[in-house]
Amino acid sequence: VTSFxxxxxxxxxxxxxxxxxxxxxxxxxxxxPYARAADGSLPRAERARLVGDFCLEVLELVAGRVAAxxxxxxxxxxxxxxxxxxxxxxxxxxRERGLLVIGDLKRGDVSxxxxxxxxxxxxxxxxxxxxxxxxxxxxxxxxxxxxxxLELCRREGxxxxxxxxxxxxxxxxxxxxxxxxxSERVAALVVRWGxxxxxxxxxxxxxxxxGATHPGELARLRAAMPRTPLLLPGYGAQGAGAxxxxxxxxxxxxxxxxxxSRGLLFAWRASALGEARWREAxxxxxxxxxxxxxxxxxx
Amino acid sequence: VTSFxxxxxxxxxxxxxxxxxxxxxxxxxxxxPYARAADGSLPRAERARLVGDFCLEVLELVAGRVAAxxxxxxxxxxxxxxxxxxxxxxxxxxRERGLLVIGDLKRGDVSxxxxxxxxxxxxxxxxxxxxxxxxxxxxxxxxxxxxxxLELCRREGxxxxxxxxxxxxxxxxxxxxxxxxxSERVAALVVRWGxxxxxxxxxxxxxxxxGATHPGELARLRAAMPRTPLLLPGYGAQGAGAxxxxxxxxxxxxxxxxxxSRGLLFAWRASALGEARWREAxxxxxxxxxxxxxxxxxx
Numbered sequence: 044v045t046s047f048x049x050x051x052x053x054x055x056x057x058x059x060x061x062x063x064x065x066x067x068x069x070x071x072x073x074x075x076p077y078a079r080a081a082d083g084s085l086p087r088a089e090r091a092r093l094v095g096d097f098c099l100e101v102l103e104l105v106a107g108r109v110a111a112x113x114x115x116x117x118x119x120x121x122x123x124x125x126x127x128x129x130x131x132x133x134x135x136x137x138r139e140r141g142l143l144v145i146g147d148l149k150r151g152d153v154s155x156x157x158x159x160x161x162x163x164x165x166x167x168x169x170x171x172x173x174x175x176x177x178x179x180x181x182x183x184x185x186x187x188x189x190x191x192x193l194e195l196c197r198r199e200g201x202x203x204x205x206x207x208x209x210x211x212x213x214x215x216x217x218x219x220x221x222x223x224x225x226s227e228r229v230a231a232l233v234v235r236w237g238x239x240x241x242x243x244x245x246x247x248x249x250x251x252x253x254g255a256t257h258p259g260e261l262a263r264l265r266a267a268m269p270r271t272p273l274l275l276p277g278y279g280a281q282g283a284g285a286x287x288x289x290x291x292x293x294x295x296x297x298x299x300x301x302x303x304s305r306g307l308l309f310a311w312r313a314s315a316l317g318e319a320r321w322r323e324a325x326x327x328x329x330x331x332x333x334x335x336x337x338x339x340x341x342x
Numbered sequence: 343v344t345s346f347x348x349x350x351x352x353x354x355x356x357x358x359x360x361x362x363x364x365x366x367x368x369x370x371x372x373x374x375p376y377a378r379a380a381d382g383s384l385p386r387a388e389r390a391r392l393v394g395d396f397c398l399e400v401l402e403l404v405a406g407r408v409a410a411x412x413x414x415x416x417x418x419x420x421x422x423x424x425x426x427x428x429x430x431x432x433x434x435x436x437r438e439r440g441l442l443v444i445g446d447l448k449r450g451d452v453s454x455x456x457x458x459x460x461x462x463x464x465x466x467x468x469x470x471x472x473x474x475x476x477x478x479x480x481x482x483x484x485x486x487x488x489x490x491x492l493e494l495c496r497r498e499g500x501x502x503x504x505x506x507x508x509x510x511x512x513x514x515x516x517x518x519x520x521x522x523x524x525s526e527r528v529a530a531l532v533v534r535w536g537x538x539x540x541x542x543x544x545x546x547x548x549x550x551x552x553g554a555t556h557p558g559e560l561a562r563l564r565a566a567m568p569r570t571p572l573l574l575p576g577y578g579a580q581g582a583g584a585x586x587x588x589x590x591x592x593x594x595x596x597x598x599x600x601x602x603s604r605g606l607l608f609a610w611r612a613s614a615l616g617e618a619r620w621r622e623a624x625x626x627x628x629x630x631x632x633x634x635x636x637x638x639x640x641x
Contacts, residue, residue, distance in 0.1 A: 115451075122462075126462075152416055153509070159419070211452040215484070217528065
């Protein structure tokens with residue numbers, strides 16, 4: 044099997060951009076007619092269908108323009124089993140359109156549970172839902188909690204993104220504590236976990252999540268993890284710009300994905316185009332993001 | 343609303359034991375006829391139904407004998423949307439039988455996603471699945487990642503168990519690092535997060551997970567979190583005995599739950615009773631656990 048890292052590296056080169064589209068279907072922000080998903084008086088299955096339909100429209104818009112999408116599980120789980128059925132529909136549709144899928148699940152558990160999570164999200168379901176190409180995981184429980192995921196990375200060509208330094212305000216409370224800071228200890232584990240999963244591209248299939256909202260730490264963490272694909276959240280709605288993410292890249296604009304979720308999906312809310320033209324607003328925001336990243340990386 | 347801490351304290355007194363039954367339906371370990379859940383050639387919905395049926399039988403056996411159960415989400419998610427439907431069935435059935443439900447989900451995410459997870463698991467679904475009474479959460483992302491859960495604890499009388507020191511071998515890699523160790527920093531956050539959620543019982547609705555496999559650390563962490571309900575995994579299959587958990591309790595055998603999952607559900611595998619009498623083996627193991635805990639706590 045071709046490694047996740049190699050597939051991603053090729054897909055980014057083909058798309059011509061490291062932009063990653065975060066699929067965070069906030070019920071309260073969806074445009075009409077999908078906004079009805081927020082209506083608690085509708086049957087839950089109907090609400091979940093609207094969430095899935097919205098995401099499928101987004102996939103249609105962005106396919107061919109980006110290498111990968113990142114659905115956020117919380118917004119699907121919010122609608123229970125119906126929401127998870129919508130999640131499966133979205134993952135399968137994205138893969139059928141040739142998009143890589145990074146499931147934003149942030150799972151982390153003792154090894155027997157981790158093995159079940161790995162089977163849930165990194166293996167195709169018999170006769171049904173497709174697996175994600177990669178998922179995000181939480182490192183707090185240490186090596187044996189990550190081992191079952193690594194096993195599937197090896198066997199099925201899947202990938203992981205380990206939370207190292209998150210983009211949210213509270214991220215520093217634990218991650219920036221200590222000498223060296225906890226995030227650097229996690230980075231060392233990420234390098235070790237990924238050492239046997241380096242592909243022909245020179246990149247490992249074990250990546251790291253590092254918020255673009257901390258450019259200094261980003262540069263240090265990039266240096267500490269020279270073969271690790273990074274997933275950089277925080278661009279756009281969370282305040283980081285194209286110049287803030289540059290330090291996360293390897294030469295040639297390789298080795299990192301820059302995520303934007305709300306800034307793309309709900310671009311119409313900050314645009315003169317208005318709700319009915321949310322598709323144009325999304326594409327305009329995506330073109331702007333692609334351009335800004337290209338310019339920043341060419342300097 | 344009555345706080346989770348107060349409801350739990352009363353339920354433990356009524357049950358006469360701090361034993362907590364972990365619902366970890368490992369597909370490979372289920373007794374006949376449920377063992378067919380492991381057969382990948384069966385339709386997934388049928389496999390999930392078997393998992394749900396097994397758990398419902400366990401609920402029937404343990405209701406009235408313990409205060410609470412702890413379903414582990416991974417084993418349900420493994421069967422996708424069908425598995426999550428089984429999860430909802432199990433949570434609802436447990437609550438209808440008067441058992442408190444601690445959803446073992448270990449979620450942790452930035453605040454907008456955390457709010458969706460909180461809605462998913464701590465709020466009843468309109469016209470459908472019941473909420474958990476409490477869930478486990480991962481502290482790696484800090485205070486703003488926990489805030490949406492705290493909001494529902496306040497408003498709906500729910501509870502949290504924050505991972506502080508886990509029972510697995512890799513737990514020490516990050517949690518025991520630093521001076522003071524990371525687990526003690528997390529314990530201080532747990533105390534802070536729970537300070538405004540202390541009920542009439544004197545206990546907070548923000549609890550902590552501390553592995554029973556590290557008795558020395560357990561005693562230190564108990565001292566650092568004097569009003570925090572503890573959830574102690576590691577008893578039985580993971581090697582900790584009744585004496586190892588004593589240091590996690592407050593006077594009068596209050597303030598802690600001791601979890602056993604495999605040691606109860608799959609007691610038949612280590613018993614002369616055999617597979618067909620798995621129910622008796624489970625009840626025998628549960629009575630033994632209740633007796634051992636009673637004796638250890640009375641010393």
